Amino acid sequence: MKKHINNIKDKLSVHKTLIQNFSYLSALQVFNMLLPLITYPYLIRVLGKETYGLVVFAQAIVGYLLILVGFGFNISATKEVSIHRDNKEKLSEIVSSVLIIKSIFLILSFLILVVLLWFVPQAKGYEALFYLSMWMCLYDVLFPQWYFQGIERMKYITYITLVSRLIFLGLIFVFIHSPEDYLFMPIISGIGAVTAGLVSLYIVLAVHKIKLIRQPVSVLKYYLLDSVPIFVSNVSIKIYVSTNKVIIGAFLGMAEVAYYDLGEKITSLLKVPQALLSQTLFPKINKDKNIQFVKKAFKISVILNVILFAGTVLFSKIIVTLLGGEQMIPAIWVLNILVLSVPVIAMSNIFGIQLLIPFGYSKKFSQIIITSGLIYLLQLFIVWPIWGINIYSISVITVTTEFFVTGTMFFFCKKYKLW
Numbered sequence: 001m002k003k004h005i006n007n008i009k010d011k012l013s014v015h016k017t018l019i020q021n022f023s024y025l026s027a028l029q030v031f032n033m034l035l036p037l038i039t040y041p042y043l044i045r046v047l048g049k050e051t052y053g054l055v056v057f058a059q060a061i062v063g064y065l066l067i068l069v070g071f072g073f074n075i076s077a078t079k080e081v082s083i084h085r086d087n088k089e090k091l092s093e094i095v096s097s098v099l100i101i102k103s104i105f106l107i108l109s110f111l112i113l114v115v116l117l118w119f120v121p122q123a124k125g126y127e128a129l130f131y132l133s134m135w136m137c138l139y140d141v142l143f144p145q146w147y148f149q150g151i152e153r154m155k156y157i158t159y160i161t162l163v164s165r166l167i168f169l170g171l172i173f174v175f176i177h178s179p180e181d182y183l184f185m186p187i188i189s190g191i192g193a194v195t196a197g198l199v200s201l202y203i204v205l206a207v208h209k210i211k212l213i214r215q216p217v218s219v220l221k222y223y224l225l226d227s228v229p230i231f232v233s234n235v236s237i238k239i240y241v242s243t244n245k246v247i248i249g250a251f252l253g254m255a256e257v258a259y260y261d262l263g264e265k266i267t268s269l270l271k272v273p274q275a276l277l278s279q280t281l282f283p284k285i286n287k288d289k290n291i292q293f294v295k296k297a298f299k300i301s302v303i304l305n306v307i308l309f310a311g312t313v314l315f316s317k318i319i320v321t322l323l324g325g326e327q328m329i330p331a332i333w334v335l336n337i338l339v340l341s342v343p344v345i346a347m348s349n350i351f352g353i354q355l356l357i358p359f360g361y362s363k364k365f366s367q368i369i370i371t372s373g374l375i376y377l378l379q380l381f382i383v384w385p386i387w388g389i390n391i392y393s394i395s396v397i398t399v400t401t402e403f404f405v406t407g408t409m410f411f412f413c414k415k416y417k418l419w
Helices: 002-014 016-047 049-070 073-083 088-116 129-130 135-142 145-148 156-176 186-208 217-239 242-251 253-272 272-288 289-312 316-324 331-338 341-356 362-386 391-415
Strands: none
Touching: 016 049, 016 156, 016 253, 016 289, 016 316, 016 362, 049 129, 049 135, 049 186, 049 217, 049 242, 049 253, 073 088, 073 145, 073 217, 073 272, 073 316, 088 135, 088 217, 129 186, 135 186, 145 156, 145 253, 145 272, 156 186, 156 289, 217 362, 242 253, 242 331, 253 272, 253 289, 253 316, 253 341, 253 391, 272 289, 272 341, 289 316, 289 341, 316 331, 341 362, 341 391
16 A cells, blocks of 8 residues: 555656646636636626627637737747757747747737728727727737746746736726626726736746847748748637637627627636646657657546536536526527537547647648638538528537547548557
């Protein structure tokens, strides 16, 4: 018995950093996903589903620009930092390059939004909402989560984010009391996010002594090109994520956006455990290249996500009415359809993020995601004239696209003898 306990202690000691990072990420991700659901019952009732849907629609539009600003550095920069974590000079180069590129894309994104608002009828009279929603892009520039993930020091992100989000939570109930107060949503979110970003940058530059140095074009080009496959993948993923809300808002109405958003919010919360596992394991797998370790993680993630799927379907009506009330009943079937993607995405995450990318098949990963975007669009054009566009057909198309991604990634993992 004593020997068995000592073996457990030894294993825990070996994976101490991994366990700590998982714990910090767990607290962070769970809180990030719970916060919208904590405020949701209040906001949907105070703002009403039409106004709330408009806010979500604005976030979906800005979400496209967020892809440009992020440019896939959440994975490519994490990989670079994890490899060079003990080299201060190289880390300074990486951090400087990523921040410079992101800042350029932030300016470009704002200019694109100015032009875009001329062509979005739903934005007329609500331009301020769209501009204020750009806090999402600014936050992505200022908050270097990729750096802290790369050095496997997630406690900084956790502490900073928890404090900023708690402030946000309190201000929601102080300032928002009627539909006319909808602009306070992006304002409050922006203040909390930017503050968190500035504090985290201070830690990187002042505490960790990382220097911001002007980089030659050749170096910037290297990091830009290195991230292109991930960027292209993110574009394709966004096609069947934010595009759903944009299509629903453009052709069906803001109430329908609210229905779909609720189903998606709950589904996103269920994906948190897999996201935690992925973000925690990626630096280790990228460094160790241990396929057996990945297979163990796969078994755990599939079992966990199947349980989450079954439990959600069983209690879907209770969950939806508890959060949104009777007015949100149409979201029940949206949730029941979208939740099918939870175990499927868990598998594709292992095959793609934890196998194809760390083992040198980033381009193939990118090609699969690009193809998935085309598959989504193909389904959309087939379903549109036959079934029509509604929140349920959009949900089905989204799930079938995820099945395609998972199946294709598994095929190539087998082909490259990674599984």
